[in-house]
Structures are given as C-alpha cells and as structure tokens.
Amino acid sequence: MRISELFERGEFVITAEVGPPKGTNIDKVIEEAKEYLSGIHAVNVTDNQSSVMRMSSLPVCIALKQAGLNPILQMTCRDRNRMAIEGDLLGAACFGIDNVLALTGDHPTLGDHPTAKPVFDLDSVSLLHCMCQLESGKDLGGNDLVGDFPKFAKGAVVSPCSDSVDAQLAKMERKIMAGCEFFQTQAVYDTDKFLSFMEKAKQFGKPIQLGIVIPKNAGMCRYMNKNVAGISIPDSIIDELAADKEKAKSGETGVAIAARIIRECKDAVQGLHIMAMGWESKVPGLLEQAGLK
C-alpha cells in the first residue's frame, strides 16, 4: 500500500530499512523483517547502499511483499541509466511495489567497486519526475505506455543537519516540484539543529520522517562524525556511550539515546524512519521506549 495514503490519513508513519544480502540467500533478511518489522508501516530496501554491491533492491522488495510486508523500493541513479530505471519501475509496479524512495546515490569511489562507471544519467529530482511521467502514461522518451500505468508513493531524502542547509532546502523544493510526496531524513542526533531545520521545512507542507540510526558505540559515532555527510553527533552522546562499554554493546545505551531523540522530535514530524544497520531486533524495543507502541 502506498504510504502517501497513510500520511494523508494523518497517521504517524513508521518505517525501517533492511539491506539485501551480498549473496543469493534472502531467507535471513525476510525472516528478520517478519519477526521485528511486521508491526510497522513499511520497510525500505536499500539499493547498493554506500556503493557496496549487493543483491538488487527489487527482488528483496518482491519477497517482502510476498511475506506480507509493505516494501519501499530504494532506487539510486548511480548504477542505471534512465531506461534501466524506467524498466525497473515498471517491474516494481507489476509486482505491486508502489512505494519508491528516489536517491541520487553515493559515488562508486566510496564503496567496494571504486573502478565502476558512475552513471548518474538521472538524479533524485529527475527520477521523481520520471515516476510522474510513467504515472501519466509516458516514458522519458515521450513514448506511450501500453496498458495500466503505475502509481507510486514517491519519496526522497533530505539531510537536515547538513552544514549546507540552504542548498539542502533548495534541493528539497526542487524535489517537491518534481512530485515528491514524503521525505525521510538522514540520521539525526543534534535535536536543536533538526528542530530549527523543521521550522524552515514545514513551509513546504510535505510529510517528513525523522531519520534514526541507533548509535552502537563511541567509535562508530566518531567515525560517522568524521566521514558521514550530514551527521553531527554531540560529544554528550559519545560520552554516554563510552561511559559503560557493556551497556553500549548490548544496545541498551544506544536504544535509550535513540528513544530520547525520537521523543524530543516526534511532535515536529509526521513519521519515523529507523536505519537499524543490523540491529533490526532492537526496533520493537526502541519504539516502545519512544512511546510509539
């Protein structure tokens, strides 16, 4: 089901994401999603996340759908040109996958195939436009589609704690102009920065889901601060994780921190997106602590 309809109904939309395997077995990812994520509204399936090659997003979406979950197809523009993207979108629609998150994608040099050709024939904005075109029965070449036209809930991402917030807001506006119906944010740790971003972004009137990555330990936080764009983790959070290594390792501290961030921000947003990064099993507990269950 299209999550845009849930937003329209005024629901607080909760999503999480899973990563396809680097191999041919998908039982584990599907079983984990069934066990820990069946209580939420939808599940994103990443697309060669961080430019690391894995199974495509689409087959995992289809398997999730068949398992009774509501998948969100993440689609980047790094690996496919417009024809391949359009073909995959039609394939997705054919299998009832009707939520798509449009992303430009990280550059290949950041991942495990640094010598691969970067495609970027489209970008997140033109990909959203492409979906609108397909919905109207035309492809990007201006040719007519035959039979039923697809209909997607079209989403995109925004980086609210980026140090170039004006450029991010400008891009957000272009995404909306291109047909974007909802946004998921990059992981938020600095709630003051996030809430001041939301003050500026609410003028656009589009639903925004707060992005959460459960912090695993102090080292991960320092790494993200140094290397991941749009992430600024305050020292107080790093100190909290460093204070008790056992509690950090078990996830207790990270879940408590994430739950606190959610509680501080939830009134300003229309939903929540959890990037568990292997800690899918902690999602139900996190939602409970955040008062969302």
Add this chain to the structure above:
Amino acid sequence: MLITQLKDREIIESLICGKAFVINCHGCKEVFFDEKGANELQKELMEAGKLTGILTTDYICNPENMKLRLERYAKQIEEADTVLVFSCGVGVQTVSEYLADKRVCAACDTFALPGYQGVTPLEYDCDQCGECYLNLTGGICPITACSKSLVNGQCGGAKDGKCEVNHDMECGWERIQRRLAQVGRLDVLKKCPVQVRNYATYKDINKE
C-alpha cells in the same frame, strides 16, 4: 576542435534582463563559431536599444588578458544589467568569476569535436556537453564542478563544504548556491523546470 553554437534567438532574448553588454570571444582557431549569425543578432539588439556595448576580443579564458580588455569597457558593463557572453563554456566561467556580482549569461552551447581543444587554462573547465547550464547556475558549471555532474542541485554527500569524492574539492553546488545568492538569483533554481540531460552529440542533433 569544438563548436560554439548560438542558443535559440528566443532563449538569448529571454536571458537579457534590462540592458546587456556583449562579449564575443574570437580566440581559438579550433572553435567553430557562427560569427555572421551572432553579428546579425547583436546588430538587431543594438538597434533595439537593448545593448550598452559590444566587445569582440580573443582568449577571454585567460583571466589576466580578459581583465585588461574588460577594464576599458567598465562604464558600459556597469550600465548593463546582464553580460551576455558568446564563447565556449570556459570563457563564460572566467567572465562570471571576474564579474561575480553581475548577471553573466552564456549565449552559446559548446559541443565537442575530435582534435585539438584550443588553449584554455585548467581552473575553469567546460565539458563541451552541448547543453550549457551556466545560465541556471550563476556561471559555475555543474557538469565539471560536481563529481556526479548533477544538474538539479546538491546531493547529500558534501561534508564541511567538501565533495564526498574528493575532500580537497569544494562542493560545486555549494559554490553555485553562494554565487546565486550573491547575484540575487536564487529564484532561478526554484523556477527552472526539472533538468534531464540530453546526451545526444552535435552529430546526432544535426543529422537529417
């Protein structure tokens, strides 16, 4: 070799906001430029009172050379609201950098042809993509200044203003955002339709 092809007349006219000062670059012999077409158009624009002056010179891609030439036209440039540059993308970028608070527009699209590429300095780069974006981006080329050649705005990968691919390189879209703010043209990004690149070559376009 390269071709600097005049943009459509309506597009060129729409670029002129208020009055314009025209710069023609007749520098490299490797560049095929429709001098006749440009002269006719500029003559008409001049007669219609839309121009404050015309400078025809060479190698505007050389910043020092360009400054010397432009200094003599300071008054006409000051009177103009738009500076319209008839050159390859490198020339337009050099002029936009020099006249950073002026509305500098490209009147040509630059297409690549095989062979010698002329004499251009390295700090400004033109990919000769045939679909010049400089009018939408404040004279900073998104094709060469952005590692992903994005044409609809910044990706989420910039950190501390640096590109995710090369930490020594400033994010091209941050530069564009700053330049547009500087010239009061941020609305360009809001208003211009979704850009989908056209990868057809000069040969593809002109085969009949």
